[in-house]
Amino acid sequence: MSKVSMDDVNSLYQAIAGLPAISPVFDNLVWTEMAGGPYGGVYNSTEEIIENVFSKINADWEDFALAPQEFVITDETIIMIGNYTGKSRKTGKALNARAVHIFKKSGDKLLFEQCTDTALFRE
Secondary structure: OEOOOHHHHHHHHHHHHOOOOOOHHHHHEEEEEOOOOOOOEEEOOHHHHHHHHHHHHHHHEEEEEEEEEEEEEOOOOEEEEEEEEEEEOOOOOEEEEEEEEEEEEEOOEEEEEEEEOHHHHHO
């Protein structure tokens, strides 16, 4: 296992903020969304990530945002603790769900895993 850095994490968050522009950060990324959630799965390419995560978030949510509150850094892992917010386009209900992002590296691949309260998304 390689060491993940805050530069890796910041590059990914900057790439996400810059969507829909395709970022080279996504080329070496394995993206895992929480099982049981509306976007659950493991995505291994830019196209899969855009199609299965960001396109669906954009279709489902108005003003969807992530507010990072804390980063926990160990030798090989960085964990972001924060909240997702937004408004459901379908129901009009507001979302405020705790989120945890886990970052690791394997060789040149950045491994991203998202954990959240999937029931809040399904409501």
